[in-house]
Amino acid sequence: xSSQDHLKExxxxxxxxxxxxxxxxxxSEKGLTxxxxxxxxxxxxxxxxxxxxxxxALEQFQAMPMPTDWPEAPDLSEVDIDQxxxxxxxxxxxxxxxxxxxxxxxxxxxxxDKLGIPEAEKxxxxxxxxxxxxxxxxxxxxxxxxxxxxxxxDMDKAVQEHEELVKEYFMTKAVPPxxxxxxxxxxxxxxxxxxxxxxEDTTVEMPIQAYFRMNSxxxxxxxxxxxxxxxxxxxxxxxxxxxxxxxAFNLHSGGxxxxxxxxxxxxxxxxxxxxxxxxxxxxxxxxxEKGGRMEWISGSMGSKATMLYPSTILKGxxxxxxxxxxxxxxxxxxxDTGAKVYHxxxxxxxxxxxxxxxxxxxxxxxxxxxxxxxxxxNSSTAVECDALMxxxxxxxxxxxxxxxxxxxxxxxxxxxxxxxxxxxxxxLQSRGLDxxxxxxxxxxxxxxxxTEELPIEYAVELNRLVELEMEGSxx
Amino acid sequence: xSTKAIESLSEDTVRHIAEERDEPEWLLETxxxxxxxxxxxxxxxxxxxPGRRWTDLEALDFEALVDPLNxxxxxxxxxxxxxxxVAPFTEAFAEHGDVLEEHFGSVLDPxxxxxxxxxxxxxxxxxxxxxxEGVDVEDVKIRAEMNSRSLFSQTLVVAEExxxxxxxxxxxxxSEAAASxxxxxxxFSNLVxxxxxxxxxxxxxxxxxxxxxxxxxxLKRGVTDTYATxxxxxxxxxxxxxxxxxETELNGDGSESQIVGTFFGSEDQHFDVNARVWHxxxxxxxxxxxxxxxxxxxxxxxxxxxDVGRDAWNTSSYQRENxxxxxxxxxxxxxxxxxxxxxxxxxxHSATVGQVDAEDLFYLESRSIDPKTARNMLVxxxxxxxxxxxxxxxxxxxxxxxxxxxxx
Numbered sequence: 001x002s003s004q005d006h007l008k009e010x011x012x013x014x015x016x017x018x019x020x021x022x023x024x025x026x027x028s029e030k031g032l033t034x035x036x037x038x039x040x041x042x043x044x045x046x047x048x049x050x051x052x053x054x055x056x057a058l059e060q061f062q063a064m065p066m067p068t069d070w071p072e073a074p075d076l077s078e079v080d081i082d083q084x085x086x087x088x089x090x091x092x093x094x095x096x097x098x099x100x101x102x103x104x105x106x107x108x109x110x111x112x113d114k115l116g117i118p119e120a121e122k123x124x125x126x127x128x129x130x131x132x133x134x135x136x137x138x139x140x141x142x143x144x145x146x147x148x149x150x151x152x153x154d155m156d157k158a159v160q161e162h163e164e165l166v167k168e169y170f171m172t173k174a175v176p177p178x179x180x181x182x183x184x185x186x187x188x189x190x191x192x193x194x195x196x197x198x199x200e201d202t203t204v205e206m207p208i209q210a211y212f213r214m215n216s217x218x219x220x221x222x223x224x225x226x227x228x229x230x231x232x233x234x235x236x237x238x239x240x241x242x243x244x245x246x247x248a249f250n251l252h253s254g255g256x257x258x259x260x261x262x263x264x265x266x267x268x269x270x271x272x273x274x275x276x277x278x279x280x281x282x283x284x285x286x287x288x289e290k291g292g293r294m295e296w297i298s299g300s301m302g303s304k305a306t307m308l309y310p311s312t313i314l315k316g317x318x319x320x321x322x323x324x325x326x327x328x329x330x331x332x333x334x335x336d337t338g339a340k341v342y343h344x345x346x347x348x349x350x351x352x353x354x355x356x357x358x359x360x361x362x363x364x365x366x367x368x369x370x371x372x373x374x375x376x377x378n379s380s381t382a383v384e385c386d387a388l389m390x391x392x393x394x395x396x397x398x399x400x401x402x403x404x405x406x407x408x409x410x411x412x413x414x415x416x417x418x419x420x421x422x423x424x425x426x427x428l429q430s431r432g433l434d435x436x437x438x439x440x441x442x443x444x445x446x447x448x449x450x451t452e453e454l455p456i457e458y459a460v461e462l463n464r465l466v467e468l469e470m471e472g473s474x475x
Numbered sequence: 476x477s478t479k480a481i482e483s484l485s486e487d488t489v490r491h492i493a494e495e496r497d498e499p500e501w502l503l504e505t506x507x508x509x510x511x512x513x514x515x516x517x518x519x520x521x522x523x524x525p526g527r528r529w530t531d532l533e534a535l536d537f538e539a540l541v542d543p544l545n546x547x548x549x550x551x552x553x554x555x556x557x558x559x560x561v562a563p564f565t566e567a568f569a570e571h572g573d574v575l576e577e578h579f580g581s582v583l584d585p586x587x588x589x590x591x592x593x594x595x596x597x598x599x600x601x602x603x604x605x606x607x608e609g610v611d612v613e614d615v616k617i618r619a620e621m622n623s624r625s626l627f628s629q630t631l632v633v634a635e636e637x638x639x640x641x642x643x644x645x646x647x648x649x650s651e652a653a654a655s656x657x658x659x660x661x662x663f664s665n666l667v668x669x670x671x672x673x674x675x676x677x678x679x680x681x682x683x684x685x686x687x688x689x690x691x692x693x694l695k696r697g698v699t700d701t702y703a704t705x706x707x708x709x710x711x712x713x714x715x716x717x718x719x720x721x722e723t724e725l726n727g728d729g730s731e732s733q734i735v736g737t738f739f740g741s742e743d744q745h746f747d748v749n750a751r752v753w754h755x756x757x758x759x760x761x762x763x764x765x766x767x768x769x770x771x772x773x774x775x776x777x778x779x780x781x782d783v784g785r786d787a788w789n790t791s792s793y794q795r796e797n798x799x800x801x802x803x804x805x806x807x808x809x810x811x812x813x814x815x816x817x818x819x820x821x822x823x824h825s826a827t828v829g830q831v832d833a834e835d836l837f838y839l840e841s842r843s844i845d846p847k848t849a850r851n852m853l854v855x856x857x858x859x860x861x862x863x864x865x866x867x868x869x870x871x872x873x874x875x876x877x878x879x880x881x882x883x
Contacts, residue, residue: 069523072814369524374804389818392785398813401524404828407800411828413811419818 057187
């Protein structure tokens with residue numbers, strides 16, 4: 001237990017809410033023009049092909065309409081790209097991140113100290129990347145993984161040092177910019193993020209983590225994560241996100257591409273606690289080869305509006321996918337999240353487990369698509385959605401879509417919505433717990449499927465966030 | 476929308492239809508308003524996912540399908556009781572004109588979408604069912620044959636306080652039509668409104684078995700008063716393409732609705748079936764059950780919606796959808812949706828797609844039943860849970876017969 005004392009001691013709310021004075025080495029103009037894109041690319045000293053990709057994505061972004069034809073989609077009318085500062089390079093000496101926390105400017109080091117990142121690194125992680133505004137400021141991985149050929153570096157550095165791999169995989173196969181308007185935006189002005197390469201038959205035993213922090217008001221963060229897991233390898237990647245709250249809106253539009261090789265296993269975990277003025281519009285996609293296994297674990301606690309549907313394309317025979325998502329929407333929040341799975345090969349398997357909690361006028365929605373292609377015989381999918389509601393100001397929607405073009409399949413979808421059981425609360429109260437504690441305990445139990453997938457530090461953190469959301473607002 | 480404008484349609488067409496039927500002024504006006512609404516109305520919503528539109532209504536050539544002045548049908552109506560009115564509108568205007576005027580279009584806005592507006596502007600057949608307070612009838616039957624290129628039908632059921640009625644409606648292609656001069660595609664449109672008064676109990680069964688040159692659009696909607704029950708049974712066997720929507724608005728406290736659906740698709744049939752319920756009062760209950768079988772290259776699309784409003788305290792709402800695939804080339808799309816705005820709700824839904832269970836088949840074969848018979852027995856068994864919901868024996872037998880026919 002002693003190793004978790006540091007988590008108990010801290011005041012979680014204060015840990016996320018503090019603001020630092022904005023201090024940057026380079027800051028782009030507000031808005032998005034070809035000039036902005038060229039300036040970003042130049043500041044990063046990128047090869048010509050990357051600039052070309054950015055410009056092509058920009059064209060696509062400008063040509064595409066906002067996604068307004070989705071039923072009951074969150075309101076994005078406030079999201080005006082011309083009000084966003086897309087690129088802020090923090091004021092640090094070493095591009096690509098230092099490998100010692102003490103080399104960072106005090107206010108940045110202090111930020112991550114408060115967030116508990118260096119502490120977690122010591123205890124539970126194989127490697128850590130930390131992004132502040134638009135750039136990775138810290139990057140380190142234990143030597144024993146480096147020796148085995150595992151690469152974990154920031155994306156900008158990967159463009160320079162692993163150019164061939166990046167050129168082949170970057171927004172070409174999994175998430176092309178043409179996929180959706182925000183993927184196109186991301187393709188034009190992406191900055192920072194992680195590059196992970198795990199060689200054949202290598203198992204990275206402890207998770208590696210990236211933490212993304214937005215500090216400035218009105219900025220947009222567009223980090224790109226590219227994970228390539230070769231045949232028979234295994235890796236667990238954890239992503240954490242937060243920002244202090246401002247009155248103007250912030251935009252986070254990350255791109256994640258995961259390539260799961262034959263019989264490889266990748267777990268991608270996200271605990272998102274963006275401030276409640278942040279629009280969180282991400283595109284995450286994995287392609288799994290024969291026998292590969294992809295797991296998406298997502299906890300969406302923060303943001304004003306989230307639209308996030310991690311997707312997996314099961315490309316090779318026997319590939320499998322597992323989604324676990326938890327959404328918690330409080331006052332003023334619209335968490336529209338779910339999953340997308342394409343079964344494109346025989347004997348593929350997917351399970352989707354979605355849990356959502358809505359209260360104080362918040363809205364959660366499970367929006368998911370499972371597609372089984374003709375010829376994907378003996379495939380199976382099971383989708384389960386459970387929703388918990390606290391009051392009649394809140395909304396809980398479930399919108400699954402199933403497209404089945406193959407007969408030799410097993411497809412099941414189930415969903416339930418309900419309120420917290422009075423009997424459960426009564427039972428706990430009869431054991432001497434007060435009403436608030438009883439409800440908190442029931443909620444903790446409700447989200448347990450996700451907490452048990454995370455290392456203990458993160459599970460504690462997630463529970464703490466839930467408690468924070470629940471505090472004082474129960475009646 | 477200009478792309479959907481039908482050249483041959485004009486105010487004169489509508490006036491001509493109304494005049495021939497000797498209709499009152501208010502109905503002519505409703506029809507003309509509907510005609511005008513065609514200019515701006517949209518086709519019914521269809522589910523779209525990345526790169527796929529589940530049903531392509533845009534592709535229908537209404538210009539060729541709609542022939543408003545040559546509509547023809549043969550409809551047999553039996554009331555089974557003197558106290559209830561079961562008659563074509565034209566026979567009901569004189570005596571029940573005020574009831575018709577009060578309720579026509581009250582449940583289903585004629586201008587709801589392009590296809591409802593088209594239907595209201597042009598309908599020439601249909602039935603008015605009027606069940607006065609406290610009357611209890613079990614055997615209302617409406618059996619219709621379609622004998623023309625296009626046919627628009629409009630049915631209104633008004634069940635007054637504490638009345639009870641069981642209605643069976645069936646539609647098929649007339650033998651004349653199939654043999655004779657009408658070549659090419661046809662279009663059948665069927666709108667049904669049910670007004671469920673306080674403590675009324677309505678079961679409305681519908682059986683569609685039109686030939687495979689026909690496109691069918693059907694929208695049935697009911698509204699419940701306090702303690703009312705509206706149960707629907709929607710069976711679709713025929714047509715090349717069917718778009719069917721069955722909907723209940725639970726507006727009265729303690730009211731209930733059950734929507735049971737069945738379909739059996741073979742060859743290149745396409746079924747787009749939808750069941751929706753809106754809980755808008757306290758203590759309401761809904762149960763949506765749909766079972767369908769697909770053979771050959773048939774395709775089904777299902778959308779179920781359970782919408783629970785802010786004030787719908789103590790709601791119970793359930794939905795199940797099961798599709799059985801008999802062929803490798805069939806395709807089944809499903810989207811069961813929950814929209815919940817009140818936490819005092821018990822709601823669930825489930826959907827499955829699969830094939831005939833291999834173990835069940837093996838068991839029957841081990842009892843020396845040949846594979847084809849064994850499969851057919853299992854398919855018949857698959858429909859049992861929905862057949863059990865049908866109260867009218869005659870209707871249940873019709874459905875069973877059609878299932879067996881399809882399996883031959």
